[in-house]
Amino acid sequence: MTATAIPNAPAPKRRIDNSLTSGQLPRLFEVYVLAGALIVSGVLFAVLGFSAVGWLVVSAILYLLFVGIFSAVVENRRQAVDRLVRGVVVIAFLLALAPLLSTLIEVISRGAKDALNPAFIFQTGGSHYDPQTFKVTTTIGAWQSVVGTLIITGIATVISVPIGMLTAIYLVEYGRPSHWMNRVVTFLVDVMTGIPSIVAGLFAFSLFTLIFGPKAFSGFSAAIALCVLMIPIVVRSSEEMLKLVSMDLREASYALGTTKFVTITRIVLPTAISGLITGVMISIARVIGETAPIFVAASFTNNFNSNPFANAMSTLPVMAYTGYKFPSTDIQGSYDSAWGAALLLVILVVILNLIARLVARLFAPKGLR
């Protein structure tokens, strides 16, 4: 209703200019303060004796302090809080990167000596403790654990993937969302995801000792424990992937007169294949690093054992644990092989994750990416 108030040009322009910039800090204000905080804290620590962690922590505190004070004085309280929160949130993120970097550096620097040595990978070894004679013999090698890891994880995968995928197919293709069984299974899968890994190990141990008597440690038992952990992951990811397959594709297939079986195997699964494989890879990467359930269900050993149905079996994570927990007389050697096993494990996990990403990229159906 203020049509008559067409203003003369210069006056409002000046006013708008003022309203935009007055009472505001410069655009790169936060960068300046950060640089200032780093320098001040650096000088402080140069005087007191340098420590990288202390330097960064004090810088962060100084930064928050200065940003808050400057902004509160020049701007207002609301802006000050806003800038403070921005700083806090960035610091929280950097805080999360610190353990990631620190862990990786630690594993690589301590494990590289052993893990990158072919003899370590392809030679049976480790510290072997004989409870009867209290004698400890040490050889360097992780072959028994590499084989054990592959066998146990392999069996777990072979069992879990069909069960998990078929359950997902049931949930998405056959079961109706409102049906009681569909709801119960969805709920139970959620519950299963929350089972602590050691409980899964105890379950496998109980199962096998109740059936086959005490000392029923075997790789297969450990694989069953891993299945309990793996199945829900496979169901979850497969379910999400199958739901992504467009309804139109299914209907087009039905319109051609195909049966449900053909529609699922020829249309739905090939469309979702990249996501399904990715989910499987990620689930393998998750259970391959499990220590406690294997430790409980398959015990631990340094003997080479390629028979999953009898006797204790070693895996890389268990080897890393026992190498630290039950070191031989050559403590440093035991620690070294523990770190070597840890690095091998990380390398395996990284490879699995890379394959997952690669598969996701290569086989992604057209139009979905």
Add this chain to the structure above:
Amino acid sequence: MTESAAPRRMSAKARPSDRIFRSLSTGSAVLIMVILAGVAIFLIAKAAPAIAADWTKGDLASGTTAGHTDFWTYTGPLIWGTIWSAFIGLLMGAPVAIGIALFISHYAPRRISGVLAYLVDLLAAVPSIIFGLWGIFTIRKFLLPFQEWLNAHAGWFPLFGGTPSTTGSTMFAGGVVLAVMILPIITSITREIFLQTPRLHEEAALALGATKWETVRLAVFPYARSGMLSAILLGLGRALGETMAIAMIMSPTLLFSLRLFTDNQNSQTIAANIALNFPESNTLQRDALIGTGLMLFVISLIVNFAARFIIGRTGKTGGSKKKVPALNPTVALALDDAASPLDALHPHASSAHPEGLKPSQPEGPRA
């Protein structure tokens, strides 16, 4: 939802392949129920002798379970330690995790936020044994000065009191590692929920002149409150069951203790207790350990039920099915990888968030 049956059922001739496949997949679904029931039944069956046994004589009076009158006096301190350590981890981890989620969803430049999210998810891919080794060789030493300082200056506070540890094998060190381990799970879930905040709510707040933080407080947090709570509970569930890191880092005793900075005065957790004592126990003692494992199972079931209940109660109002993508962040990672099409389901997740309050914001509705 994918409901393939037409409203009016047409009956086609069922072929053998069809029938077999149908029963196979239904059978798998039934198998899930059987497995879960089996877990409960076998744990109870194996633990029952130890729970019912007389702990003052026989196997249970010696070795790892010596000195307890019955199963419950043995499990009590363990349950306390489990909850206490998980709580400490949560106390340190959850705020940071939510901060990270907020940074990734609302503060980081759009172009790199995917990479940043991936970096945090990488934490979930690190096996727990490696966090255990890292905790022993790095974190214990790293935290020592801090612990000594707090103990010297705030020792009157019950949590910080006692004789400070010289090795660093403390509840606090265990809690820090737990916090790191639950970071990715809480972050990935809250991040998803933050991204699902209705765009219009945020723009409305911005249009009223709210700063970014006020927008988050007014629009994002209220929308995501229940999701955040359930994410925290799921993180708690993970922390409760964490075994190796705690078993390796802490030097514990079976007692009720609040102290964070002491050696041998830390409460022990169920999972770590099992891992430490299992190899050197005999049959009945192992049954006792399985009994404690059963307790852990029950506790984590309760926590997970609570988390599910909160999601289930509010899920319909919010972002529907995708509200909690998966319990395990590695799965969320898988979904991120394979399912950028998911973005199509909630387009506001991939559209740029406004940098701030700019007069000439091109996006957003014009009334």
